[in-house]
Amino acid sequence: MNGVMTERDDDAGESRRFLIGLGRGAAGAMLFGIPMLMTMELWQLGFYIERWRLFLLLIVNIPLLILLAHRIGFERTSTAAEAFRDATIAYGLGIVISSAILVMLGDIKPHMPFSEMLGKIAIQAVPASIGALLGRSQLGGQAGQDDDEDRKEGGGAVPDEISTSYGRELFLMAVGALFLNLNVAPTEEIILIAYKMTPWHALVTMVASIAIMHGFVYAVAFKGTHDIPEGTPWWHVFFRFTLPGYMVAMLISLYVLWTFGRLDDTAPAEMLMSAIVLAFPGAIGAAAARLIL
Amino acid sequence: MTTTAKNRHTEAREPRLIEWATGVVSAILVVAMIGWVGYEAWMDEDMPPEFSIAITARTQVEGGYRVEFDIANKATVTAAAVTVRGEILDGGNMVEDADVTFDYVPAESKSSGAILFSQDPGAREVRIRAVGYTDP
Structure with missing residues (x-):
C-alpha cells in the first residue's frame, strides 16, 4: 500500500478498502469453490471421510494459507502478522461462503445431524479458503484501485524485482497441485480412469504431464512465463524445476487420494496408477501456480 | 532461485546445490516410477478377475x-x-x-x-x- 496515500486516508476509506478486500475474497472463494460445492462426491465425503483425516487436512490448510498469504502479500509489503490475519480471514470466508452456498443449494437442511453439516462445510472450506486468497490477489490484489493504476505505471508499491526462493517455488507448485487435485480427486472418475488405463496409458500420461509442465512454464509465452538465462541448457531447469515439480504433484496426489480414502486396501500398483492419473491435473495446476502467483 | 521482474521470471544462472540435489532425487524417483510402470506394461498379462x-x-x-x-x-x-x-x-x-x-x-x-x-x-x-x- 502506498505510504503517502495511507496517511491521507481517513477511517472511512480504510474500512471501505477492507470491505472491498472482503468482497474480493468472497468472490474468489465462490469462483474457485463452486465446482467443488456442486460436486456430489464431496457432499458424501463430508459425512463418510474419516474424521482424523479431515482433521489433518484442516490443520495442514492453516500453514498453507499463511505461507500463501505471505507470498501473495509479500510483494505488496505485508508483514507476517498481516499474512496471519489474511489467512484467518480467508479461512473464515471459506467457511462462511461454503455454508451459505450449501444451504442455498439445499444440501444442508436443519434436520441433518450436526456432524454431517460440519463435515460438509469443513471439507469445502479448504478449497474455498485457498480461492478466497487467490481472489484477493488475482481479482485486483489487496490494494485499492488507485494502487492498481500506480502499478501499471511502475511507480506503485510493488517492488520491481522480487526473488522467490527455491523452497517457496516448490511450495507454490504444491498449492497449485493441491488446488486442482481437490477439484477432481473426489470424483469417482479418477479411480475409474485408473482402472481403465493400462500401464502403457500410464506411461504416456506421465511423460505428457512432465512435458506439459515444462512447456507451460518455459515454452508457451504466457504472462508470467519464466525465462531461462542465456547460455543455460534447457535441461538445467528441467532437472531443477520441472522434475521436482512433478514429484511435488505426485506427493500431493497421493496425499489427497489418501485423505479421501481412495488408497485403502489397494495394491501399490493401483495406488501408483491413481496417483499418476491425479498428478496429471496436479502438474497442470503446479505449472499454472508458478505462472500466476 | 527465481527472480521476478515486472511479471517475468528468470531462473538464477548459478543455482544452489540444493536445487541440483532435489533435481537428482526427483529424476531418480521419476525414472524408478517409469521403470516400474514400464515393467508392468511389459509383463502385463490380462488375468481375468479372480x-x-x-x-x-x-x-x-x-x-x-x-x-x-x-x-x-x-x-x-x-x-x-x-x-x-x-x-x-x-x-x-x-x-x-x-x-x-x-x-x-x-x-x-x-x-x-x-x-x-x-x-x-x-x-x-x-x-x-x-x-x-x-x-x-
Missing part, C-alpha cells in the same frame, strides 16, 4: 443377522459392479439369499462389505460367492 471371499464377522443385529466379509481380487484387472450373493443352506436346500453389489474390486486389492440376513443361520451353512462382474 475373487476369494473370507467371512470376517457374524453379528446379531436388530431385525436380522449380519455376516461381514472381505472380497479379494487376485488378478491384475479390476472388476466393476461385482455382485456377491450370500445364501443360508440347510442340508443343500437354500433357505434364504441376499445380494450385495460392489462398485469396484480393484486389481490385487480387497474390499469389504456385509450381507444382512433376516434370520440367524445358526449351525447351518452360509455360502458367500461372487456371481458376476463387469469390466470397468
Whole structure:
C-alpha cells in the first residue's frame, strides 16, 4: 500500500478498502469453490471421510494459507502478522461462503445431524479458503484501485524485482497441485480412469504431464512465463524445476487420494496408477501456480 | 532461485546445490516410477478377475443377522459392479439369499462389505460367492 496515500486516508476509506478486500475474497472463494460445492462426491465425503483425516487436512490448510498469504502479500509489503490475519480471514470466508452456498443449494437442511453439516462445510472450506486468497490477489490484489493504476505505471508499491526462493517455488507448485487435485480427486472418475488405463496409458500420461509442465512454464509465452538465462541448457531447469515439480504433484496426489480414502486396501500398483492419473491435473495446476502467483 | 521482474521470471544462472540435489532425487524417483510402470506394461498379462471371499464377522443385529466379509481380487484387472450373493443352506436346500453389489474390486486389492440376513443361520451353512462382474 502506498505510504503517502495511507496517511491521507481517513477511517472511512480504510474500512471501505477492507470491505472491498472482503468482497474480493468472497468472490474468489465462490469462483474457485463452486465446482467443488456442486460436486456430489464431496457432499458424501463430508459425512463418510474419516474424521482424523479431515482433521489433518484442516490443520495442514492453516500453514498453507499463511505461507500463501505471505507470498501473495509479500510483494505488496505485508508483514507476517498481516499474512496471519489474511489467512484467518480467508479461512473464515471459506467457511462462511461454503455454508451459505450449501444451504442455498439445499444440501444442508436443519434436520441433518450436526456432524454431517460440519463435515460438509469443513471439507469445502479448504478449497474455498485457498480461492478466497487467490481472489484477493488475482481479482485486483489487496490494494485499492488507485494502487492498481500506480502499478501499471511502475511507480506503485510493488517492488520491481522480487526473488522467490527455491523452497517457496516448490511450495507454490504444491498449492497449485493441491488446488486442482481437490477439484477432481473426489470424483469417482479418477479411480475409474485408473482402472481403465493400462500401464502403457500410464506411461504416456506421465511423460505428457512432465512435458506439459515444462512447456507451460518455459515454452508457451504466457504472462508470467519464466525465462531461462542465456547460455543455460534447457535441461538445467528441467532437472531443477520441472522434475521436482512433478514429484511435488505426485506427493500431493497421493496425499489427497489418501485423505479421501481412495488408497485403502489397494495394491501399490493401483495406488501408483491413481496417483499418476491425479498428478496429471496436479502438474497442470503446479505449472499454472508458478505462472500466476 | 527465481527472480521476478515486472511479471517475468528468470531462473538464477548459478543455482544452489540444493536445487541440483532435489533435481537428482526427483529424476531418480521419476525414472524408478517409469521403470516400474514400464515393467508392468511389459509383463502385463490380462488375468481375468479372480475373487476369494473370507467371512470376517457374524453379528446379531436388530431385525436380522449380519455376516461381514472381505472380497479379494487376485488378478491384475479390476472388476466393476461385482455382485456377491450370500445364501443360508440347510442340508443343500437354500433357505434364504441376499445380494450385495460392489462398485469396484480393484486389481490385487480387497474390499469389504456385509450381507444382512433376516434370520440367524445358526449351525447351518452360509455360502458367500461372487456371481458376476463387469469390466470397468
